[in-house]
Amino acid sequence: MSDLALPGAAAAAPSWPSRAAARLAGISRRSPTLAIGAAIILGFAVLALFATWIAPENPVASNPARVLQPPGPGIWFGTDGNGMDVLSRVIHGSLYAFGIAIPVVIVALLLGVPVGLWTGWSGGWPDEIVMRGSDALRVFPSIILALAVVAAAGPSLLNVVLVLGLLDAPIFARVVRAEVLALRGGTFVEAAVAAGNPTRRILFRHILPNALRGAMAQTAVRAAWAVRISATLAFLGVGIQPPTPEWGAMIRQGAEYMVTGEWWVAVFPGAALILMVLGLNMLGDGLADLLDPRRKAATR
Amino acid sequence: MTAPHGGDTLTALLDVRDLHTHFIARDLDNKVRTARALNGVSFSLAPGRILGLVGETGAGKSLTALSVLGLLKPPARIVGGQAFFEGRDLLALPPDELNALRGSRIGLVVQSPKTSLDPLARIGAQLVRLQRAHRPALSAAEAEARAVEILASVGIPDPQRRLRAWPHELSGGMAQRVLIAMALVNEPALLIADEPTTGLDVTVQAQILDLLRAMALARGIGAVIITHDLGVVAHYCDEAAVMFAGQVVEQGPVGPLFARPAHPYTRGLIAATPERLTLRAQRPTGSPPNLYALPEGCLYRDRCPIAEARCATPPPLVALPEGHVASCHFASTDAAA
Amino acid sequence: MSAATIGRFLARRALLLVPLLIIVSFLCFMLVRISGQDPVAMLAGPTATAAEIELVRTSLALDQPLWAQFLVWLGNVLQGDLGRSWLSNRPVLAELLDRAPATLELLLYGVGLGALIGIPVGLKAAQRPDGTFDQVSRFLSLLGFSTPTYWLGLVMLFVFFYLLDWAPPGMGRISLMVDPPPHITGSYLWDSLLQGRQEAAASAAAQLVLPVICIAIISAAPIIKQTRAIALEVLSSDFIRYARGQGLPARDVRRMVLRNSMVPVVTFVGTELAGLVGTTALIEYVFAWGGVGQYGLTAIIQGDFAAVQGYVLMLAVFSVLVFLVVDLAVMMLEPRAGARA
Numbered sequence: 001m002s003d004l005a006l007p008g009a010a011a012a013a014p015s016w017p018s019r020a021a022a023r024l025a026g027i028s029r030r031s032p033t034l035a036i037g038a039a040i041i042l043g044f045a046v047l048a049l050f051a052t053w054i055a056p057e058n059p060v061a062s063n064p065a066r067v068l069q070p071p072g073p074g075i076w077f078g079t080d081g082n083g084m085d086v087l088s089r090v091i092h093g094s095l096y097a098f099g100i101a102i103p104v105v106i107v108a109l110l111l112g113v114p115v116g117l118w119t120g121w122s123g124g125w126p127d128e129i130v131m132r133g134s135d136a137l138r139v140f141p142s143i144i145l146a147l148a149v150v151a152a153a154g155p156s157l158l159n160v161v162l163v164l165g166l167l168d169a170p171i172f173a174r175v176v177r178a179e180v181l182a183l184r185g186g187t188f189v190e191a192a193v194a195a196g197n198p199t200r201r202i203l204f205r206h207i208l209p210n211a212l213r214g215a216m217a218q219t220a221v222r223a224a225w226a227v228r229i230s231a232t233l234a235f236l237g238v239g240i241q242p243p244t245p246e247w248g249a250m251i252r253q254g255a256e257y258m259v260t261g262e263w264w265v266a267v268f269p270g271a272a273l274i275l276m277v278l279g280l281n282m283l284g285d286g287l288a289d290l291l292d293p294r295r296k297a298a299t300r
Numbered sequence: 301m302t303a304p305h306g307g308d309t310l311t312a313l314l315d316v317r318d319l320h321t322h323f324i325a326r327d328l329d330n331k332v333r334t335a336r337a338l339n340g341v342s343f344s345l346a347p348g349r350i351l352g353l354v355g356e357t358g359a360g361k362s363l364t365a366l367s368v369l370g371l372l373k374p375p376a377r378i379v380g381g382q383a384f385f386e387g388r389d390l391l392a393l394p395p396d397e398l399n400a401l402r403g404s405r406i407g408l409v410v411q412s413p414k415t416s417l418d419p420l421a422r423i424g425a426q427l428v429r430l431q432r433a434h435r436p437a438l439s440a441a442e443a444e445a446r447a448v449e450i451l452a453s454v455g456i457p458d459p460q461r462r463l464r465a466w467p468h469e470l471s472g473g474m475a476q477r478v479l480i481a482m483a484l485v486n487e488p489a490l491l492i493a494d495e496p497t498t499g500l501d502v503t504v505q506a507q508i509l510d511l512l513r514a515m516a517l518a519r520g521i522g523a524v525i526i527t528h529d530l531g532v533v534a535h536y537c538d539e540a541a542v543m544f545a546g547q548v549v550e551q552g553p554v555g556p557l558f559a560r561p562a563h564p565y566t567r568g569l570i571a572a573t574p575e576r577l578t579l580r581a582q583r584p585t586g587s588p589p590n591l592y593a594l595p596e597g598c599l600y601r602d603r604c605p606i607a608e609a610r611c612a613t614p615p616p617l618v619a620l621p622e623g624h625v626a627s628c629h630f631a632s633t634d635a636a637a
Numbered sequence: 638m639s640a641a642t643i644g645r646f647l648a649r650r651a652l653l654l655v656p657l658l659i660i661v662s663f664l665c666f667m668l669v670r671i672s673g674q675d676p677v678a679m680l681a682g683p684t685a686t687a688a689e690i691e692l693v694r695t696s697l698a699l700d701q702p703l704w705a706q707f708l709v710w711l712g713n714v715l716q717g718d719l720g721r722s723w724l725s726n727r728p729v730l731a732e733l734l735d736r737a738p739a740t741l742e743l744l745l746y747g748v749g750l751g752a753l754i755g756i757p758v759g760l761k762a763a764q765r766p767d768g769t770f771d772q773v774s775r776f777l778s779l780l781g782f783s784t785p786t787y788w789l790g791l792v793m794l795f796v797f798f799y800l801l802d803w804a805p806p807g808m809g810r811i812s813l814m815v816d817p818p819p820h821i822t823g824s825y826l827w828d829s830l831l832q833g834r835q836e837a838a839a840s841a842a843a844q845l846v847l848p849v850i851c852i853a854i855i856s857a858a859p860i861i862k863q864t865r866a867i868a869l870e871v872l873s874s875d876f877i878r879y880a881r882g883q884g885l886p887a888r889d890v891r892r893m894v895l896r897n898s899m900v901p902v903v904t905f906v907g908t909e910l911a912g913l914v915g916t917t918a919l920i921e922y923v924f925a926w927g928g929v930g931q932y933g934l935t936a937i938i939q940g941d942f943a944a945v946q947g948y949v950l951m952l953a954v955f956s957v958l959v960f961l962v963v964d965l966a967v968m969m970l971e972p973r974a975g976a977r978a
Contacts, residue, residue: 030326136660139956140949141915144933148945151937152668152679228785232919235787236938251788255923258795259806267795270788277783285779371882402884416879419973420896433885466972482883 027290034286037220040279048094055088059245068262078264080253082243086264089245090272096246097227097276100161104226105219107165112172113215117203119173120180120211127177134170142167146229151238160239164226171222172215179211217291221284224277231273247273312344312384313490313522314368319381319391321360321367321546323591335591337363337376339546339599345539347489350516350523352533352554354569355543358588361526364543365492367391369406370398385490404434407483409493409512413475417467423478424463427451427485434486450481454511473504477511484515491516491523497532509536530569534558542566545589545599552624562618562626564604598629606630643965650964654957659711661953666710668949669942679942682723693720714950720943722936729947733929737951738823739810740928744910744917746845747852752906755857759864759902760895763872774861781858786916789854790923793847804847805840807924812840848924855916856909860902867901868894900971907963911956 028035047054056074063083071078077086119127137145146167153159183189184207192202231248233239235255240246242253247269254266321338338360345351353361366372368383368390383390385406390398402408410416418426427447432438438446444463451459454477470478476496483491493512497505509525513536516523525537533540534554541551542563550563561567589599597612598604604611610629618631669676678685681693696718698709713719719729762771790807797804811817811825815837818828826845829838871877871894880890918930925931933948935941 132656132660136657136664139657139661139911139953140664141912141918141952143915144918144937144949144952147934147937148668148949149671151940151945152942153672224783228783231785232787235785236922236934238938248785251785251791255787255791258791259799261795261799263792263795266788266791270785270792273785273788274780274783277785278779281779281783369882371878399881399884399886402882404884408879408882410875410879410882412875415875418876418880418893418897420893420971429889430883430885433883433889468973 031286031289033282034290037279037282037284037286040275041283044094044276044279045098047091048098051092051095055085055091057085057088059089059092060084060243062243068257068265070262071264077268078262080250080265081257084243086250086268089250090247090268092245093247093250093269093272094276096240096244097231097273100157100164100230101223101226101280103161104164104168104230105223107162108168108172108222109215109219111165112169113176113208113212115169116173116176116215117180117208117211120177121184121199121203121207130170130173131177134173137167137170142225143229143232147233147236147238150233155233155238157240160230160233164229168222168226171218175214175218176211179214180207183207183210213291217287218284220280220287224280224284227273227280228277311346313347313349313386314524315344315382315384316364316368317342317382317384319364319367319383320379321363321372322377322379323375324377325375333592336594337546337591338367339594341381341543341546341548343541343548343551345490345522345524347522348517348520349538350513350525350536351539351541352537353524353526353541353543354528354530354533356588357528359543360546361528361543362494363546365494365524365526369402369408369492370395400434403430404486405489407486407488407491409476409479409483409491409496411495411498413479414467414470414472416479417470417475419467421467422463423451423465423467423470427463427482430482431485446485447481450485451478454478454481454484454515455507456481472500473508476500476504476508480508480511480515484519487519489521491521492526493523494526495528496525497527512536542569545594546591547599547627549600549628550624550626552620552626553622556620556622556624560620560624562620562624562631563600563628564606564630565600566626568603568605643968646968647961647965650961654961658954658957661957662711662714662950663707665946665950665953666707668946679940680720680946682941684723689723696720719947719950722941722944724936724939724941724944729944732932732944733947733951736927736929736932739825739926740914740917740921740930742824742826743845743848743852743921743926743928744913746849747917747920748856748906748910748913750849750853751856751909752860754853755860756864756902756906758857759861760868760898762861762865763868766869771865774865778858778861781854781861784855786851786855786919787923790848790851790920793851794923797847805843807847809925809927810841810844811837812844815840844924848920848926851920852913852917856913859909860906863905864898864902867905868898871897900967903966903970904963907959907966911959914952914955 061084063079065083066075066079067083068081069075069079069083071086075085075087077090080086080089115130119130146164149163149167150160153163189202189206192206197205230239231246231251234241234246234248235252237252240249242249250269251266251273254262254264254269257263257265319338319341320336323335323337324332325335326332341360341364343351343353353364355361363372363376366376367378368385370390370393372378378391381391385401390401393401417423421429424444424447427450428440428443431443431446432440447463448459451462456462456474456477467475467478480496483493491512496512497508500508509532512523512525525532527533537554539551540554540557541548542557542565543549544565550557550561550566557566558570561570589595589602595601595612598607598615601607601611608629613629615627615629616631617625617627619625620631669679672679677690677694677697677699680697681690685693696709696713698706701709717730719733721727722729722732725732758774762768762774765771794804794807798806805812817825818832818834818837821828821831825841826838829835829841874897876897877890877894880893885893914930917928918934920926921928921930922934929948929951932944933952936944936948
C-alpha cells in the first residue's frame with residue numbers, strides 16, 4: 001500500500017511548500033499589517049526562546065566598575081545603575097513579556113469561553129448577572145482596577161497572571177456569548193436539535209468551534225493588553241521587582257536617570273515594550289480583518 | 301448588441317448604449333477577479349414616456365441606474381458604453397457637470413426612503429438645501445414657498461407644518477412622497493425611480509405608483525421605474541425593458557411585449573407570474589449565470605428551454621413590429637408562434 | 638427641547654444607574670476582602686494603634702453577615718465617610734476632593750486636545766480609505782495605542798526638560814519658586830488669572846504643557862481610529878448616497894457627514910474621558926502632579942486601602958456621571974433621542 005501511495009506523495013511534496021508560500025505572500029500583500037505584526041512577534045519569540053545564547057551577558061550580573069555607561073562598542077544599549085548590560089536585560093525581558101501574556105490569555109480563555117458559552121446558551125438570570133457584572137467592571141479604568149486588585153490580593157507573579165486573566169475574561173465571554181446567540185437561531189443548530197442531539201453535544205461539536213473563531217481573533221489584542229498592563233504594574237513597583245529584567249521594572253529603574261541624562265536605561269526597555277505591543281496589536285488588527293473582511297470596510 | 305433599441309439619440313431623452321460595468325477586486329490569493337455585472341445594456345426612453353426596467357434580483361437594474369448617474373463606487377467600474385441624456389453622454393461628462401445634472405435635470409427616487417433622508421435635518425431644510433444647491437440665486441423664502449407647493453402637489457396634507465417635521469417622524473409612505481417631492485422640486489426632465497415601493501404596505505405601493513405616473517404625465521417628463529414586479533410594469537409603464545445577467549434582452553411597448561413576448565426569458569417570466577402580479581414568489585427555473593465566468597454567446601443559453609447549438613454565438617438584435625426588439629436567435633420565427 | 642423633557646430624561650437615566658452603582662460599590666467593598674487577610678488590618682494600616690483598629694472594627698460591623706457589613710459600609714459611604722487614610726491620618730473623602738480639580742484640569746485639557754487632533758485626522762482619513770494619509774494616520778494611531786503612558790512622559794521630560802530646557806521639571810503644578818494662588822476653582826492656572834497674578838499663571842501653564850501633551854497623544858490614538866470608523870459608516874449610509882444622487886455639492890455632503898458623525902463621536906470621546914482617568918493617573922505619577930490619580934496610585938502601592946477604596950469608588954462615580962453627561966449631549970444633538978427618551 002505504501003508503495004502505491006509514495007509516488008503520489010512525492011509528486012505532491014514539492015508543490016505543497018510553494019503553494020503555502022504563495023498563500024503567505026497573498027495574505028501579506030492583502031494585509032501587510034498582519035505580516036509585519038507576525039514578523040515582530042516571531043522576532044521576539046526567537047529572542048525569548050534563545051535569550052541565554054543571544055544575550056551577550058548575564059542580565060543580572062552587576063558590575064560596579066561600569067555603572068551607567070552610555071551605549072558604545074560592546075555595550076550597545078549601555079549599562080544601568082548596577083552596571084548590568086541593558087541590551088542583555090532587554091533581550092531577557094521578552095521572556096517575561098511572553099511569560100505573562102500567554103498565561104494571562106490562557107486563563108482568560110479558560111474562564112471566559114465556558115462562561116460565554118453557558119450564558120449565551122442558557123440566557124435568563126445567569127446571563128443577566130454575568131453581563132451586568134461585566135458592565136459594572138467597565139466603569140473602572142482597566143489599569144486602576146488591575147492595580148488595585150493585584151495590590152489587594154498580594155503582588156505575586158501568580159496573582160498578577162490570575163488577576164489580569166480574570167479581568168480579561170469578560171471580553172472573551174462577551175465575544176463567545178455573541179457568537180452563541182447568533183448561532184443558536186441558525187438553521188444548522190435547529191437541525192441538530194431536531195435530529196435529537198443532546199445539548200452538550202450541540203454545544204461542543206457545533207457551537208464551540210464557531211464561537212472560538214471569534215475569541216481567537218481577540219487573543220493577540222488581549223495579549224497586547226496583558227503585556228502593557230503587567231509592565232505598568234512593574235513600573236509602579238507592584239508585582240515583579242528589580243533587578244528582574246522585566247521591561248516595566250527596568251523603566252522604573254531608569255526613570256530617575258531621565259532627568260539627569262542617562263536616557264538609555266529607560267528608553268531601550270520602553271522601545272522594546274512599544275515594539276512588542278505594536279506587533280501584537282498589528283497582528284490582532286490583521287487577524288480581525290482577515291477573519292471578518294466585512295469589518296475592514298466599515299469599522300476599525 | 302451595440303445598436304440602440306428603438307428611437308435614436310436625437311429624439312430620445314435617455315439613450316443607453318452598450319453599457320459595461322465590472323466589479324474588479326482581489327481575492328484571498330491576491331488574484332484579480334472580475335465580475336461582469338453589466339454586459340452591454342442598451343435601451344432608450346422617449347420624452348414623456350415611462351419605461352419599466354424589469355428583471356430578477358442581480359440582473360443589474362439598479363447598477364444600470366447607478367452607472368448612468370455616475371454614482372458607482374469601487375470596486376464597481378464602467379468599462380465601456382455611452383448614456384446620452386438630452387444629447388450629452390453622461391458617462392463622458394466631468395464629475396462636477398454630472399453632479400449639476402443630478403437632482404436638477406435628473407430626479408432620483410430610491411428605495412428605503414426613511415433611511416435616505418438626512419436624519420439631522422428637517423424636511424423643509426432638506427428641500428430648501430436641494431433647490432439652492434442647484435439654483436444659488438433662489439432666495440430662502442422663495443425656496444420655502446416652492447417646498448410647500450411641491451409637498452402639497454405630492455399629496456402631503458398640511459405641507460406648511462410638515463416642513464418642520466424630522467424624517468424619523470414620517471411613515472414610510474409619507475417619506476416616499478417626500479422623496480418624490482425632492483426628485484421633482486427642481487423640475488427635472490427625467491425621473492429615475494429605483495424600486496420605489498420596496499418595503500411599503502401594499503395599499504401604499506399603489507398610491508405611490510399612481511402618484512409617480514400622474515406627476516410624470518402631468519409634467520411631460522420621462523421616467524424609468526426599476527422594479528422586479530411585472531405587474532408594476534404592466535399597470536404603470538408605457539414601455540418595458542427586460543434585463544437578464546446584465547443585458548436588456550427585450551424592449552418594447554408594454555402592449556405588444558406582454559401580448560407577444562419574443563425572448564424565451566420574458567416568456568418564462570410572464571408564465572411564472574400568477575396573473576402577472578409578482579416575480580418574487582416564482583421565478584423561471586435555474587439561477588443567473590456566474591458573473592465571474594460568463595458563457596460565450598447567449599447568456600440565457602444554460603437555462604433556455606429551446607437552446608440550440610447556434611446559441612453559443614452572440615444572438616442578433618431582432619426588430620419586431622411596433623418598435624419591439626429582442627436579442628434572441630429565435631426571435632423572428634418564434635414571435636409569430 | 639423643554640426643561641421638563643430634559644428633567645424627565647435625567648431622572649430616568651439616574652434611576653437606571655442605581656443598580657449599576659450598587660454593583661460597583663459592592664465590588665469596591667469586596668476589594669479589601671479578596672486577599673483573605675483581616676480587612677481591619679488592611680484598612681487601618683501597619684502603623685495603627687490598638688484604639689484605631691478598634692474604631693475601624695466597630696465601623697465595619699464585622700460580627701454580622703457579609704451583606705449586613707456591606708449595608709453598613711454603604712451607609713457610611715452615603716454619609717460621606719470613606720474612612721481614614723493611615724498614611725496621612727485624614728479623611729479619605731476630604732483628601733480626594735482637595736485633589737480633584739488638579740486631575741480634572743489635566744484630564745479635560747488632555748482629552749480636549751486629543752479630540753481636537755483626533756477628530757479631524759479621523760475624518761480626513763475616512764475620505765480616502767487606504768490612501769496615504771489613512772495609512773500613516775492608522776500607523777500613528779496604532780503606535781499611540783502601544784506606547785506606555787509613563788514612558789512617554791519620561792521621554793518628554795528627557796527631551797524637553799533635560800536636553801532642550803524648554804519645559805520646567807516635572808515637579809508638580811507650579812514652580813517651587815512661585816506661591817500657589819489662593820483657592821477659588823482649584824485650578825492654579827485659572828485662580829492665578831482670576832487674581833491677575835501673571836507670574837503664577839505663567840508657571841502653572843508651563844507645568845501643564847508636557848503632561849497635557851502626553852495625555853493628548855495617548856487619547857488621540859483611539860479617537861482617530863473610532864472617528865474614522867464612524868465617518869466611514871456614515872459615508873456608506875443611504876442618506877449620503879442619496880445626497881450624492883441629488884447632486885448636492887461636495888461641501889454640503891461633507892457637512893452632512895460631519896454632523897451625522899458627531900453624535901457617535903461625542904459618545905465615544907465621553908467614554909474615553911472616563912477610561913483615560915487611568916492614563917492620567919500614570920502621567921500624574923510621573924510628573925508628581927499631586928492630583929487624585931497620584932494619590933490613588935500611591936495609596937495602591939503603599940497599601941493604604943481605605944484610600945484605595947475611596948479612589949476606586951470615586952472613579953466609578955466619575956465614569957457614571959460622564960456617561961450621564963454624554964447621554965444628555967446626545968439628546969441635544971440628536972432629534973431622534975428626544976423622541977425615545
